[in-house]
Amino acid sequence: MRGTNRRRFLKGAGATGIAVGLTGCVGELESYLGGSDSPDDGNGNGTGNNSTQETDESTPTDDGQEGEVLVDFSNGVEDWYDLDSYGSFEAISEVRNGEQGIRLTAGEDEPYVGAVTAFSEPIDLRGKSLSVSFMAMSPQNHRLEVQPVAPDQGNLLRLNRTNTGPLGHWMNLDMGATGERGDPDLSEVYELRLIGRQRSQGQTIDMAIDQIRVLDAPDTGKVMLTWDDCHQSHARAFEIMEEFGFAGVDGVITHAVGASSRLDTGQLRQMNSSGWDIVSHPHPQGSGSAVLTEENWSESEQREIIENSKNWLETRGFEEGAQYYIAPGNTRDATNMELLREYHEASISYGGGNIGLPVTDPHTVGRVNGTNLDAIQRYIDLAEKYNQLVAPMWHSIGDSPEADITEADFRALLEYINSADVEVVTMSDLVG
Template sequence: MTDSNRRSFVAATAAVGTLGVAGCLSTIDGWGDGGDGEGTGDHDDNDSESEPDDTREFHYHSADELPGETLVSFDDLDGWVTMLDAGDLDADEDDPYSGPQSASLTAAEGTEYAGIYTTRSGGEDLSDSTLSLAVRFADQEQLVLTLELFAPNSSRSVTLRRTLIGPTDRWTRVDFGTAGIDGEPDLSNVREIRLTARRRGATEGPIDCAIDDLRVASRPDRGKVMLLFDGTLESHHEIALEALSEYDFAGVEAVIPETVGNDGRLSLTQLDDLVEAGWDVAARPRTGAQNITDYSDTEQEGLIRQTNAWLENRGFEDGTASFLTPRNVMGPTTRDLVEEYHDRAFRYGGGTNGLPISDPYNLGFFSGNAGEDTKTYIDYAAAHGELAVLHFEEIGPNSMSELAFENLLSYIDDADVDVVTTADLDEYEP
């Protein structure tokens, strides 16, 4: 979004309304080596899966806007096999993300998941790398994508995962973060890669998922942690501010303008205090008990515009760069509007984000109040150069206790990570 787009609407705002996988082992070689089974594992082999991006047509991004290089283009599906009882794999020439076709994964109702895999006899070196994938899905409102890297076998593997809550029928990119490690994998020798798409939040209906342009990029040496505070709650000032200051950390406050100054919520003065302490703010429209997708297109735009206008009119214009998705649900219209009025968007993703970022409008967070699970994701971010965005609501009685919050900050301080705010993400975004 340009500065003029983000800032030109303030005067007009008053006129706008509100708003697990089973399968036979494959003998097919040729993942990333052109199908001859004799590849070296280098990404720059002279083959169809590793051609320089500037030789390909990208329908939704130019190659120079995306980090890294294409590892698998899905222009040729010969090296891919469907898992046992895990749906079907077909070429999809209708609206591919890049090149002449995408890969279509489908599974009928009653089939647990759609899954495919490919093998590489010579191994692929994915050490010090991050993976991202273009995805478009329909029929299901929520989807869980899982990548498994056998390095070199299933007992020495890395699992990457991402939860998507919309948008349906729209291409987006997933920057995969680590979700599990089995044994002691050697990522310089990846022999098999598996991809599954599963329903989330529903058990009925088919799975219909298109994938394209699996990319690999060099990851940073150090992981990043972001502390994201939602709800414009007073405890973020009264408890979190002082606790973070002890470690010289800064957070990000997602501001719901209509709540500022209300009982139990941040006052304008308290919000100023956060910013003076180095915190960033983000725009968070108020939708109450509804999803933003429950509003009409015009109403969604009105919510986004007036939230930005409130921030700008009170000196928090930098906060309009970032959007926190209300109730985590993003529809196609919401996505289009957020791209027009913001530079990035956060919503629930169930884990960490790979760095560098290929899609800043699909940044995932997870709960900062999940005990050992939260610490595990911090460890993954530290070990694999990923971004862990921790989401907090109330700090204090009947929620995350002050002691638990302080212990978590101490854990982060001891970890090999940098605590960042939204302003620090520019370095890792396209």
């Protein structure tokens, strides 16, 4: 590879972090996106300077970001090639980090666009996570996939992230595994593929990446159990989770607390005292969309909604949980994201897969639908294998047809988690 700013992790370096500078609502949403983003869902379309130094991937580097640069497009896209006949890519200079980036574009009738680069010597990504500096301009609901090919096309890891916005906003995506082809050996990564998808919406694809960074993954994968809307059935979920010693995250609609079908403040305080995070999940009162975007709410209206929800939590003893936010409707725009960065330490939205650890952008933590027990168990297997986070979400538990998960399935899931080599965490554990 040409250039001097690419970082390579060479075969034999293992997980020690030796770097060499060388050249070169969710159920409805998943239906809309064309199916559940479950592991192994077949969405992957296949077709210098030799000085070394020890690095701590979890600490900021000289540019203030975590990890080591693997790809920075300092030479533009001269080392990148078409993955398939769909779409095209080009170098761009208007970027957040570094000097240049890559722009991936495709037309309305093209399902994806891909670019691939090859390494003359294998990169070692064992025990590593990849974080991508990313911005999408179109479509609103989009998916980025990064595929380390290890060592050949029959053996690769699928790292995916589905976003429901924001558009026109740079952010870091901590890429999480959703599936594998063959038996990838991450000590021998010979190719890296970037794929942008429109998710069957009939819209153009327009995405940009300016850096891909490598970080040391933690020693243990993590699971975060999240519940939305403070439904009364969450009290039963709390009781079952207490049997296993697990704490969770409950997103509260503050004006609904105490209603006949909702938790009251006493129940929320009991959960909080057992380690749960009671977090902001604002739904405006009266008429109007719960999705906080400028299409529905002005910046000043959004600010008031976010402030009121956070203040309600803080004044009722949930100060820690008030620092965190679950996006109503799992959709955000750039205005909303900027407000969240102002008011909250971290926020959660839809992610369509696991999340790489450590979290480099606390406002891009993603969740998956928790209604499919088999799918969630496969996500847990991947989180355990690659030391990542899986964050399933539910609205309700019980035996009614409207419930997201039955008590029997939920208990079976907790037993599966309990037997796995993973740690159950809350938002405050994760980013606090």
